[in-house]
Amino acid sequence: MAEKILMKGNEAIAISAIRNGVDGYFGYPITPQSEVMETLMKEKPWETTGMVVLQAESETSSINMIYGGASCGKKVMTSSSSPGISLMCEGISYIAGAELPCVVVDVMRGGPGLGTIQPSQSDYNQIVKGGGHGDYHNIVLAPASAQDMYDFIDWGFDLAFKYRTPVVILADGIIGQMMEKVELHPMKPRRTAEEILKAAPWATTGKTADRERNIITSLSLDADIQEKFNRKLQAKYAVIEENEVKFSEYLTEDAEYVFVAFGCSSRICEAVVDGLREEGIKAGLLRPITLYPFPEKEIARLATQVKSMMSVELNLGQMVHDVRLAAGGKCPVGFYGRQGGNIYTPEEISAEFKKFNGLE
Amino acid sequence: MKEEIIIAGFGGQGVLSMGKILAYSAIMQDMEVTWMPSYGPEMRGGTANVCVILSDKKIGSPIVTRYDTAIILNQQSMDKFENSVKPGGWLVYDPSGITRHPVRKDINICRIDAIEGAARIGNSKVYNMVVLGAFLQVKPLVSLENVEKGLAKSIPSRYAQMIPLNKAAIEDGMKNVEIVSRA
Known part of the structure; x- marks a missing residue:
């Protein structure tokens, strides 16, 4: 073990x-x-x-x-x-x-x-x-x-x-x-x-007679070359977005309300979901594990299933914009956050959730 | 089983290391644990506290506001945490340095004179282990055998010879804890 x-x-x-x-x-x-x-x-x-x-x-x-x-x-x-x-x-x-x-x-x-x-x-x-x-x-x-x-x-x-x-x-x-x-x-x-030669054939490990020089630079003064490079980067990001999205879900299968939260906030929201479930409210949680690439497809799917979503973050509203973009207007997306080093309690989030959804 | 514990006192009383030893002991018993200290400028010369959660299942929120047990070692912490104990929960406290004793009737209260206990053992550094013993007596969540294993994991190997002394302090705390009132 x-x-x-x-x-x-x-x-x-x-x-x-x-x-x-x-x-x-x-x-x-x-x-x-x-x-x-x-x-x-x-x-x-x-x-x-x-x-x-x-x-x-x-x-x-x-x-x-x-x-x-x-x-x-x-x-x-x-x-x-x-x-x-x-x-x-x-x-x-x-x-x-x-x-x-x-x-x-x-x-x-x-x-x-x-x-x-x-x-x-x-x-x-x-x-x-x-x-x-x-x-x-x-x-x-x-x-x-x-x-x-x-x-x-x-x-x-x-x-x-x-x-x-x-x-x-x-x-x-x-x-x-x-x-x-x-x-x-x-x-x-x-x-x-x-x-290293195998994992990074592009690296500057000392030129040998059998290959061209490897050049590491971010400088390109030619506009056309720079644009071409940027398009190549974007193509790489498209592959990343297609293949590397990772998220986890907690009780979303039958959920009528979904929280979206990452890092420590996702842990705190798990307790919020448990509390709401005990009251008979079908809540669930989506935790993005990769923030880029963002789990936009899963959020879009959930947006057609739930009554509303709420993004919970230790800031005053940043990821919520990506959640709204992914939800595409299919459901209301609320937000609750704290700042400055203050941390919300599960009770506090639960109260905000009820206020947003008119469940008081 | 899930036990949410706050341990609070002055910096230097061994609050954080008591929490760590308790958490490590629980790992030795195959439990899940979180150990979340308050950290920030208030720690310098002031109060220190740590929230320890022990559970037989995966732990969600490491942040809680109501505790099954509060272990309280100074007046500031008594003022802050007495009302955070869940009804039916336990409050374990050291009466030295306490000017206002706990008043709640809906919780279980016990006291441990840990300064005296540490003096009996002959080493003031084991103060926190006397307190841990008192807690384990009223809440036997972790076996003494696993606490010993937890101690061995928590204490740097060069201080391994201190383990018997710490164990004696825990046993002293278990023996001398005094039940004040029951819910």
Whole structure:
């Protein structure tokens, strides 16, 4: 039986990186995700797997170290929280433009600005719509448990290399700080030089006589070439949207009302659904696990089944726009949110739900 | 079975590590657990609290507002959490540092003088384990055998020699908990 360990979501990120053969982590401390680098420093993976762990002088610096490492075909990652992620967004845009794989973890806190250090989900728009400049997307994964934090590292790198794109694990202060049981999977060794050549034939690993030069750049001064490149990116996103959508549903089969919530909010909404079911109200929950690509087809289908939907988010209304777009006017879509690091209780959400649906 | 517990006191009383040891012990008993601390600027020099949920099924919301048990170690936490205990639930408290004792009649109340208990053991650091013992006496959700396993998992291996002392503190708490009133 696999070993089960009690750990914080942040610790799970670090342990998973070591156990899944990540080559390098470059970061800068910020609450509520500082345990990621603290755990890596404590575990000293450079003595075991050879993984590099480095505290850079800033977030701008760490994301550019990611750019460098990814250019060489290495599995590299960073983590930060909202204000730090804002500093990284230029680099993330360059990485998307250079078609490089990497994993970025954002453990969100209250914003805007320096904001608060308590949990929030207010970076949805920023991360799901890109973050940096240009016509690009990140693949965005939304963990809801410490086990997800552990599992999404491996899944994230798979997607990042499959599509040569940045993958963002969009967590929040609750998922980062909460301890839960985590099951460790067997170790995956770091890739050998030969394996890197196979997994990343585009990487700058040193030109050999039998091939053309590999060039990593996001600069293209010719408008036609740039437009052609952007169309290629969009074609890639179409494939991602077709194949990589992931969501989970709770009691939606006979539901007359559906909540849509991700991350910690989906956990809280499960309790809301249970409470409403006890009162005889047929409620259910759709949890997007990928925020980009978004489960729009499933929301469109549910919109024809239910009386209404409600998006519940720790922000003042971001994902709700994507829910409304997907529902296409087939049912009313309400919203409830809290901000600044405040967290809603199941009772509070339930009361808002009843108010919205005239069920008081 | 699902038990929602709030443990609250001053930073330094071992509130968070008590929660962690309880959670790890429950994992040893094949239960599901969540351990959610309050974190933020209020922790510095002020109150610390952690919500621990133990369940034999997958746990949904880690955020709850009503508790089956409140373990209360200072007055601020008494003021904050006495009314959050579900009717019929338990309130476990340490009377030292409490100026206003609990008044509810619809819950079970017990007290543990854990400073005295830790003094009997001869190490003030096991204060929180005396309190844990008191809780386990009134709510025997986890066997002592699994608590011992949980301790071994929670305590860094270089302090493994401290496990018997911690176990003695838990047993002291179990023996000396005093039932104040029943619902």
